[in-house]
Amino acid sequence: MSYKIIVDSCGELPENLKKDPHFETVSLSMDVDEYHIVDDETFDQADFLKKVAASPNCPKSSCPSPKRYVEAFEGEAEHVYAVTLSAELSGSHNSAVLAKKLYKEEHDDKKIWIFNSRSASVGETLTAMKIQQCEEEGMPFEKVVKTVEAYLDSMNTFFVLESLETLRKNGRLTGVKALVASALNIKPVMGATNEGTIYQLGQARGVRKALMKMIEQIGEKTPDIKNRVLGIAHCNCPERALEVKKEIIARYMPKGIFVVDTAGISSMYANDGGIIIAV
Structure with missing residues (x-):
């Protein structure tokens, strides 16, 4: 067929x-102030992140x-x-x-x-x-x-972002009890429930420690990880993504693993420096 x-x-x-x-x-598609951006092969991540950084308003998606x-x-x-x-x-x-x-x-x-x-x-x-x-x-x-x-x-989804502001301002963090103070450089480790809503798995001081905590969570929540394929998406941080990939392989030896750069919608929510993993 x-x-x-x-x-x-x-x-x-x-x-x-x-x-x-x-x-x-x-x-x-996405809107940043007066700019309307279609999430297709024309999407320019660098230009999009520049527009978001320069805008006082939160980007919106359609x-x-x-x-x-x-x-x-x-x-x-x-x-x-x-x-x-x-x-x-x-x-x-x-x-x-x-x-x-x-x-x-x-x-x-x-x-x-x-x-x-x-x-x-x-x-x-x-x-x-x-x-x-x-x-x-x-x-x-x-x-x-x-x-x-x-x-x-x-399947489980995990992510660590530099900022959760876009998710929060667009109402995507409904049910998350409280977010830690950004002034302390505390980074939440987030996940998705089986229903597809977002929740907090843990937290750590600094992105690197948060990523390591996320990798620990992946192992704990994926008992058959050696038989599974993992996907890693990063927003403008390929070195960080490759470091995470290397650590996952060293710890768990999954069946397969691939790395991609975030497209438009994922870039909007992940923000510059975000890492998303699904397994």
């Missing part, structure tokens, strides 16, 4: 998947329209999968669900499934990679859905 995997642009695809005709990205998802569903693929940002963090998932309903009214023969990643960034990437693995193994559509949903139940 032919298949197609649609990923909203918060999921960073490695270069090999960007070139793979099975994949398509549906873009979100999800794709149902119409854009309907366009992505078109084509000859018999099995279509969409992977979206956590439904708790963005309207992207709801847009995709509505688009499926509209599309199926006229194309009832096509099989479509919308995966709520309950994550973001490389959590979406890993989900898309799992879908492709299942399809390439020849699984029927229903088994792909069941297998990937079970995979999502077992």
Whole structure:
């Protein structure tokens, strides 16, 4: 069976998947003051971070329209999968669900499934990679859905950011009890719940110690880590990401690990220097 995997642009695809005709990205967009920025191949991270740093206002994001998802569903693929940002963090998932309903009214023969990643960034990437693995193994559509949903139940997302201000100001930290004083250089170690909301795992003084604490949490919460692939996304800090990768390999020897730079939406929330890991 032919298949197609649609990923909203918060999921960073490695270069090999960007070139793979099975994949398509549906873009979100951002606004920084009077600048409207589309999160696609034209996104300039350095320019975006410069605009954010110069603005007194918090950047805002907009999800794709149902119409854009309907366009992505078109084509000859018999099995279509969409992977979206956590439904708790963005309207992207709801847009995709509505688009499926509209599309199926006229194309009832096509099989479509919308995966709520309950994550973001490389959590979406890993989900898309799992879908492709299942399809390439020849699984029927229903088994792909069941297998990937079970995979999502077992996946964890972690992150350490220089600043949580964008998340806080955009209402993405609902339920987080209290954030530590930035004047003390205390950096929270954050994670995503199985429902896709954000919570605090711990904290440490300084980014390096926070990253080491995050790596410890990864080992504690991933008992089968030697059989899993990890994704690391960084916002303008490749050396930091490679240091984290090296430490994870030394401690846990996972099945695989890849590093990508954050695209637009992830850059907006991770801010300069942020590290996101999904496993």
